[in-house]
Amino acid sequence: MAIDWLLSETASMLRKPADDLDLRSEISLTELAARLTFDVQRDLLEYWDVIRGEGHLPARSDFDPLAVPHALPYVGLIDIIEPGPQFRYRLIGTKLPAYAGGRLEGRLVDEQKTPGIAAYLNCVYELPYRFRQPVFIRECADYEDGDEDCLARLILPMAQDRNMPDMLLVSIIYETQNNPGQQRRETTPRSCRALSMVSARP
Numbered sequence: 001m002a003i004d005w006l007l008s009e010t011a012s013m014l015r016k017p018a019d020d021l022d023l024r025s026e027i028s029l030t031e032l033a034a035r036l037t038f039d040v041q042r043d044l045l046e047y048w049d050v051i052r053g054e055g056h057l058p059a060r061s062d063f064d065p066l067a068v069p070h071a072l073p074y075v076g077l078i079d080i081i082e083p084g085p086q087f088r089y090r091l092i093g094t095k096l097p098a099y100a101g102g103r104l105e106g107r108l109v110d111e112q113k114t115p116g117i118a119a120y121l122n123c124v125y126e127l128p129y130r131f132r133q134p135v136f137i138r139e140c141a142d143y144e145d146g147d148e149d150c151l152a153r154l155i156l157p158m159a160q161d162r163n164m165p166d167m168l169l170v171s172i173i174y175e176t177q178n179n180p181g182q183q184r185r186e187t188t189p190r191s192c193r194a195l196s197m198v199s200a201r202p
Contacts, residue, residue, distance in 0.1 A: 032200035041154045048156045056162035078168040128157040134200045141189035150175045
């Protein structure tokens with residue numbers, strides 16, 4: 001799948017012009033770390049880099065939760081199911097938003113309450129799967145009451161064969177000014193929009 005097509009498709013889901021998304025401008029892991037606001041996500045990215053080895057992706061078996069215990073409330077694991085790909089929630093941290101209004105473990109992203117959100121998330125999660133590299137997105141979720149939550153989403157691919165991703169390690173942290181880093185909502189947003197999106201070459 002061509003990156004230009006996928007960017008265009010993602011931009012459509014994000015309601016942003018494709019030129020406003022700088023995923024095509026790959027940056028280094030060091031540059032990506034410098035863009036992360038939260039220490040938790042910087043630590044997670046650094047740990048992912050350590051366990052992946054030279055020129056490979058890390059396997060799920062490489063990931064030791066005890067190595068980054070402070071990150072676990074903000075971490076989720078998503079299985080990649082072929083063909084498709086489809087994305088299924090395996091583990092959801094206690095501070096991650098439950099956008100379906102309930103437990104997500106074992107459910108497909110396609111089962112999100114709002115079809116538009118499912119399409120958005122499928123497109124977002126396909127990026128690190130297709131290009132086998134970390135993706136960082138700053139986005140806002142808009143709600144029916146006119147409120148919004150802005151958040152930082154870091155997505156790190158993992159692969160049992162060290163090459164083709166079969167799982168995503170996802171960290172989501174709210175940037176809400178009055179309650180930074182805390183879970184605010186368990187309801188499905190009306191829409192999501194990206195503020196910025198970058199990809200880092202391993």
